[in-house]
Amino acid sequence: MIKSTVAALLAENAKLQDVEVKGWVRTFRANRFLALNDGSTLNNIQCVIDFEQFDEALLKRITTGAAVHIKGALVESQGKGQRVEIQVSFLNILGDSDPETYPIQPKKHSFEFLRENAHLRTRTNTFSAVMRLRSTLSFAIHKYFNENGFYHMHTPIITGSDAEGAGEMFRVSVLDAKNPPLNDEGKVDFKEDFFGKETNLTVSGQLEAETYAMSLGKVYTFGPTFRAENSNTSRHLAEFWMIEPEVAFMDLAGNMDLAEDFMKYVLKYILEHNAEDLQFLEQRLLEEEKTKPQEERSELSLIEKLKFVIDNNFKRVTYTEAIDILRDSKPNKKKQFKYVINDWGADLQSEHERFLVEKHFKCPVILFDYPANIKAFYMRLNEDGKTVRAMDILFPGIGEIVGGSQREERLEVLKEKMAALNIPEEELWWYLDLRKYGTAVHSGFGLGFERLVMFVTGMTNIRDVIPYPRTPQNAEF
Amino acid sequence: MIKSTVAALLAENAKLQDVEVKGWVRTFRANRFLALNDGSTLNNIQCVIDFEQFDEALLKRITTGAAVHIKGALVESQGKGQRVEIQVSFLNILGDSDPETYPIQPKKHSFEFLRENAHLRTRTNTFSAVMRLRSTLSFAIHKYFNENGFYHMHTPIITGSDAEGAGEMFRVSVLDAKNPPLNDEGKVDFKEDFFGKETNLTVSGQLEAETYAMSLGKVYTFGPTFRAENSNTSRHLAEFWMIEPEVAFMDLAGNMDLAEDFMKYVLKYILEHNAEDLQFLEQRLLEEEKTKPQEERSELSLIEKLKFVIDNNFKRVTYTEAIDILRDSKPNKKKQFKYVINDWGADLQSEHERFLVEKHFKCPVILFDYPANIKAFYMRLNEDGKTVRAMDILFPGIGEIVGGSQREERLEVLKEKMAALNIPEEELWWYLDLRKYGTAVHSGFGLGFERLVMFVTGMTNIRDVIPYPRTPQNAEF
Numbered sequence: 001m002i003k004s005t006v007a008a009l010l011a012e013n014a015k016l017q018d019v020e021v022k023g024w025v026r027t028f029r030a031n032r033f034l035a036l037n038d039g040s041t042l043n044n045i046q047c048v049i050d051f052e053q054f055d056e057a058l059l060k061r062i063t064t065g066a067a068v069h070i071k072g073a074l075v076e077s078q079g080k081g082q083r084v085e086i087q088v089s090f091l092n093i094l095g096d097s098d099p100e101t102y103p104i105q106p107k108k109h110s111f112e113f114l115r116e117n118a119h120l121r122t123r124t125n126t127f128s129a130v131m132r133l134r135s136t137l138s139f140a141i142h143k144y145f146n147e148n149g150f151y152h153m154h155t156p157i158i159t160g161s162d163a164e165g166a167g168e169m170f171r172v173s174v175l176d177a178k179n180p181p182l183n184d185e186g187k188v189d190f191k192e193d194f195f196g197k198e199t200n201l202t203v204s205g206q207l208e209a210e211t212y213a214m215s216l217g218k219v220y221t222f223g224p225t226f227r228a229e230n231s232n233t234s235r236h237l238a239e240f241w242m243i244e245p246e247v248a249f250m251d252l253a254g255n256m257d258l259a260e261d262f263m264k265y266v267l268k269y270i271l272e273h274n275a276e277d278l279q280f281l282e283q284r285l286l287e288e289e290k291t292k293p294q295e296e297r298s299e300l301s302l303i304e305k306l307k308f309v310i311d312n313n314f315k316r317v318t319y320t321e322a323i324d325i326l327r328d329s330k331p332n333k334k335k336q337f338k339y340v341i342n343d344w345g346a347d348l349q350s351e352h353e354r355f356l357v358e359k360h361f362k363c364p365v366i367l368f369d370y371p372a373n374i375k376a377f378y379m380r381l382n383e384d385g386k387t388v389r390a391m392d393i394l395f396p397g398i399g400e401i402v403g404g405s406q407r408e409e410r411l412e413v414l415k416e417k418m419a420a421l422n423i424p425e426e427e428l429w430w431y432l433d434l435r436k437y438g439t440a441v442h443s444g445f446g447l448g449f450e451r452l453v454m455f456v457t458g459m460t461n462i463r464d465v466i467p468y469p470r471t472p473q474n475a476e477f
Numbered sequence: 478m479i480k481s482t483v484a485a486l487l488a489e490n491a492k493l494q495d496v497e498v499k500g501w502v503r504t505f506r507a508n509r510f511l512a513l514n515d516g517s518t519l520n521n522i523q524c525v526i527d528f529e530q531f532d533e534a535l536l537k538r539i540t541t542g543a544a545v546h547i548k549g550a551l552v553e554s555q556g557k558g559q560r561v562e563i564q565v566s567f568l569n570i571l572g573d574s575d576p577e578t579y580p581i582q583p584k585k586h587s588f589e590f591l592r593e594n595a596h597l598r599t600r601t602n603t604f605s606a607v608m609r610l611r612s613t614l615s616f617a618i619h620k621y622f623n624e625n626g627f628y629h630m631h632t633p634i635i636t637g638s639d640a641e642g643a644g645e646m647f648r649v650s651v652l653d654a655k656n657p658p659l660n661d662e663g664k665v666d667f668k669e670d671f672f673g674k675e676t677n678l679t680v681s682g683q684l685e686a687e688t689y690a691m692s693l694g695k696v697y698t699f700g701p702t703f704r705a706e707n708s709n710t711s712r713h714l715a716e717f718w719m720i721e722p723e724v725a726f727m728d729l730a731g732n733m734d735l736a737e738d739f740m741k742y743v744l745k746y747i748l749e750h751n752a753e754d755l756q757f758l759e760q761r762l763l764e765e766e767k768t769k770p771q772e773e774r775s776e777l778s779l780i781e782k783l784k785f786v787i788d789n790n791f792k793r794v795t796y797t798e799a800i801d802i803l804r805d806s807k808p809n810k811k812k813q814f815k816y817v818i819n820d821w822g823a824d825l826q827s828e829h830e831r832f833l834v835e836k837h838f839k840c841p842v843i844l845f846d847y848p849a850n851i852k853a854f855y856m857r858l859n860e861d862g863k864t865v866r867a868m869d870i871l872f873p874g875i876g877e878i879v880g881g882s883q884r885e886e887r888l889e890v891l892k893e894k895m896a897a898l899n900i901p902e903e904e905l906w907w908y909l910d911l912r913k914y915g916t917a918v919h920s921g922f923g924l925g926f927e928r929l930v931m932f933v934t935g936m937t938n939i940r941d942v943i944p945y946p947r948t949p950q951n952a953e954f
Binding site: 005007024094095118134135138139156172175197199215216218226230434437438439441470474476 | 482484500501502543544574578581595596597600611623626629630632634635636645647648649650654657664665672676695701707715725908911913918944945952953954
């Protein structure tokens with residue numbers, strides 16, 4: 001008897017023999033057909049029970065969600081819909097599931113309801129598919145960087161500096177919350193705190209990643225980052241995962257090459273490894289879209305959208321060209337954009353990014369050379385003195401998915417920019433050291449992992465692509 | 478001309494041709510031999526400069542730490558110590574490094590000094606080897622789980638519960654640090670905080686990992702965890718990375734099999750992939766040990782220690798047997814142990830664990846079935862009513878490296894244990910749900926990643942195996 005997983009039993013090369021499997025009941029119909037799932041695949045294996053051979057009390061306990069242990073013969077299926085099935089000879093209930101109270105019944109549940117039961121939602125097809133894809137994507141990312149000579153680096157989560165200014169931060173402290181110690185000036189005395197200074201949760205590992213790129217050459221981070229912004233939208237999380245490669249001796253053009261190659265690699269990888277999960281989610285989306293008016297439906301199906309990225313060259317366009325295109329575009333002239341584009345210097349919104357990708361160029365787009373004053377201090381200033389070597393990659397349906405830049409490698413220019421933004425040099429002495437000792441051109445980018453999972457799964461609320469989302473007023477589980 | 482990395486140029490199959498490479502100067506001697514490193518390997522490539530062909534001002538700028546761009550012919554080396562070298566035809570200084578102020582000179586620096594310059598310490602052989610090994614270990618871990626049907630799961634970093642009681646926690650807040658809002662009872666009103674309740678940094682992802690194991694079957698986490706303990710030792714960090722697999726339908730024996738197979742796999746993987754780094758660190762250790770008295774030196778070299786784990790079966794011993802062995806042991810009778818073992822129920826210290834591994838069994842040891850009252854509430858109670866299905870894996874030189882258990886799957890027993898420890902059921906309603914709906918035997922373990930990196934690299938201070946250590950009074954960089 002072979003102890004097996006459902007995935008192995010359903011595999012094309014599975015031997016027809018006596019088998020043993022454990023899993024959870026998805027459905028049980030006609031007192032005969034038990035659909036068993038163990039998480040190893042989207043699909044269930046049909047277990048056929050001859051009810052005359054089993055005790056009635058036992059059969060009553062075969063309810064949705066119950067954990068069961070099954071032995072029997074794997075045989076060719078007589079019925080439609082499956083190649084093989086198990087003729088059950090032994091059945092044991094490992095854990096019951098009371099059908100009166102079990103939340104995950106075999107019917108359609110709203111995503112809102114499932115978010116409240118996030119500890120059980122991977123017992124549904126949709127969320128098990130999403131989380132399997134999330135896992136495969138994560139592995140594909142590590143594999144890509146490993147194959148291309150990058151070192152994985154764990155940048156710190158708790159940081160002592162608010163230098164990057166990427167957004168509101170969470171304070172990390174062990175001081176008494178009500179009566180913190182005060183210093184002579186009457187301010188909270190963070191010298192008494194665990195780290196001897198005020199500390200926060202990181203917003204990015206980039207600056208630390210630069211330190212390692214400037215010795216190890218090619219590195220990447222893949223860790224949690226945080227924003228304490230009170231934005232309760234379907235696109236924002238307070239805690240999310242970010243991938244940040246950083247490469248010495250690489251300029252912005254190399255950065256674009258890397259990002260394009262990387263994105264295509266991971267998308268190809270999941271097409272090859274998670275076809276069933278993708279097909280299921282594609283079908284789910286198609287059915288969801290049937291309820292929408294024609295003009296709101298996507299032009300591309302889920303898998304077509306992935307292939308659209310894989311098969312097309314990413315079009316490289318300067319910010320300045322993009323502004324010209326947008327200013328002259330029909331939706332701009334007809335004021336169909338919520339934010340009408342008038343002048344050079346405007347920050348682009350998702351509607352503009354999607355117009356460029358979906359309507360104008362009809363391919364993924366890399367915008368680059370942005371105005372300096374809408375981008376971060378560490379980006380390399382161009383010779384024109386007003387743009388920086390920044391790039392954003394825009395995808396269909398989602399807009400910006402990657403943001404990166406060539407970093408300012410010139411000590412004096414960097415100091416000037418920091419001074420203009422009142423960033424004290426003492427805060428970033430180590431970052432400046434990289435420009436003092438053996439400085440060189442270097443570049444990198446950041447990819448919000450959950451944005452990628454949304455793109456790949458077609459889920460439209462970011463809360464549905466991370467196991468336990470952290471958002472304003474919500475840190476359940 | 479081929480743009481290359483130092484690793485590729487030093488590879489056995491490297492073609493002798495015109496090449497181009499960028500990197501940092503490690504040393505420059507006799508105005509002729511430039512040792513170049515770019516992080517792609519421990520080794521430097523020798524670049525031979527005919528000083529008569531280059532400007533003297535340029536040659537003066539070839540200093541340790543400077544970034545350079547080199548072109549030339551890759552040729553067989555005339556000298557000893559290297560197979561190939563570059564005959565330099567073009568040299569450009571990308572970034573100078575002032576020898577008067579550059580901290581990383583080609584001489585021995587203390588680890589304390591390098592910790593203060595952690596942003597530059599990977600420019601030394603020791604730390605670049607350590608961090609390359611850390612990266613390879615990280616990849617090997619993902620690869621092992623991926624090949625064995627596990628899903629990678631990102632458990633939350635910010636948590637709303639202090640249920641596990643694994644130690645002191647860091648509070649995460651956006652409330653005004655000095656004047657937080659108070660509620661009617663005069664306590665800090667965390668309802669006003671970002672998440673609407675008091676939140677902390679996670680101490681473990683295990684409980685959440687269990688939720689996914691009970692639907693997806695086999696999962697693992699690999700994320701940062703935190704302890705706000707004021708212990709300033711060479712073995713503790715406030716922020717460290719942990720690997721936690723969790724598997725449905727797996728009992729404690731299966732858990733031991735998994736942990737042993739896993740540890741052997743990752744150690745084999747680094748022996749195969751990072752031989753040069755390991756050899757370098759082994760040599761470093763040998764030289765360091767020469768300064769120690771004979772009795773303090775290790776019996777095994779670094780690589781021998783890794784092979785000791787790979788080649789030996791892990792001996793499985795109950796806690797009760799171990800106590801008997803320790804009680805009757807020579808160091809116990811002679812009171813050479815700092816903590817003398819008298820009675821069943823004693824918590825084992827590192828000295829006892831190392832005695833069992835290094836002196837008594839002479840192989841890695843798995844201790845199991847520990848007294849319930851020295852272990853966590855979620856561990857499965859044995860039929861004897863006083864021990865739990867816990868296991869610790871003990872390694873030479875380091876003691877405990879893995880801790881795991883079979884989890885209590887019985888609702889009523891779990892509730893009783895929680896009640897005895899005053900853990901409110903409302904806090905862990907979702908954890909209890911796993912026992913209400915389709916419960917089953919399941920198990921998992923935790924591996925502190927930095928402990929593993931210490932074991933593999935032979936570094937004796939945990940601050941030296943993570944890029945930017947977080948310890949009491951220290952959150953620099």
